[in-house]
Amino acid sequence: YPNIFSTPLTPKSKEIVQNPERHQNDAEKAKEFYESEMTKAFTESNRVLKENGILVVVFAHKTTSAWETLVNSLQNSGFVVTSSWPLRTERKSRLRARSSAALASSIFIVCRKRKKSEDGYFNEVKGELKERISRKLDQFWSQGIGGADFFFCAIGPAVEVFGKYNKVTRLSGEKVTVAELLDLIREIVTDYSLHKILKGRHMGKVDEETRFYLLWRWAYDDNDVPYDESRKLAQALGTEIDELLNNKDMLEKKADKVNLMDPWKRKRSPHLGEPKGGVNSPMIDVIHKAALLWESGDNRELTEFLEESGYEKDEAIWNVAQAISDVLPDGNKEKQVLQGLLASKQSISKDIDTSGKQGKLQEFMK
Secondary structure (H helix, E strand, C coil): CHHHHCCCCCCCCCCCCCCHHHHCCCHHHHHHHHHHHHHHHHHHHHHHCCCCCCEEEEECCCCHHHHHHHHHHHHHCCEEEEEEEEEECCCCCCHHHCCECCCCEEEEEEEEECCCCCEEEHHHHHHHHHHHHHHHHHHHHHCCCCCHHHHHHCHHHHHHHHCCCCEEECCCCCECCHHHHHHHHHHHHHHHHHHHHCCCCCCCCCCHHHHHHHHHHHHHCCCEEEHHHHHHHHHHCCCCHHHHHHCCCCEEEECCEEEECCHHHHCCCCCCCCCECCECCCHHHHHHHHHHHHHHCCHHHHHHHHHHHCCCCCHHHHHHHHHHHHHCCCCCHHHHHHHHHHHCHHHHHHHHHHHHHHHHHHHHHC
16 A cells, blocks of 8 residues: 555544644534544444454543543444453653643443444433443442543443443433433442542531532542533532632632632632521531631631531531542642641540530520
């Protein structure tokens, strides 16, 4: 094939990449081009593959939109995913991984030709999905896979189930999209991860913002994350990204990236952790304010704040603080302050009890 190697450089015009700059900065056209061309490539692979042959695709991307495009292309070209496994392929010390939620693993996806074409009903497929994903997540967890990689490792097992069917529909006849499948995967993984991170500790009715903070710290630490991925994580946990950005002072946005604010950045909020209209503030707000007061050494104000917060007798707040400390890396400033606060738990609880008794005595004397 002399023509293929006739040029000094690799031809770029037909390269299958999703690059808006090649489509007048139109992101939607870039996505359509990528999905269309990938489908053509997989269709040709399907055509030349023997009936009992396999196609292995190696893929790694930290946005679910890219995974949606890949899965759509595989399904539209007549392939079914029969197995998948994450392998650590990247060095943590590489330049690309610095200050970024870059993935350390690539997913190896084994595909075969779809032998039969049948439809599935979402209510039935959903149960099969949860069972399959949970079983595989146990394996991934035992292998030490965590953080951002953990979310995307679950996609392979889910597609093994979902991809068996020509299409999956609801009872109404409406087709379930790959995007909806990925949303369901994220919900399953977040529930599983929270349970594992807390190590069986009692969580009580922990609010959505606190769950979001804990899971972010576990998955991304203090790295920047694409806005859309942040939005999907928030949605899976029952909250809204714009609410966390604009009204909760929990996130900050830099261009198209988002990052969590640590306690010192959140310190600028004048009423952090204080009840509003008789409703307790999110638990994470109280933990952060308590950590800041502990750091300042003002034990009296710390005791008074916890008494007024509504969480003074709630063991769950200490369990969540411990879980956040556990997932943060050694040397992290927030981890160190939380460890100090947790070490003072007994004396703080004693001060609260003493303060409560004095208050009751004063009330009795009146």
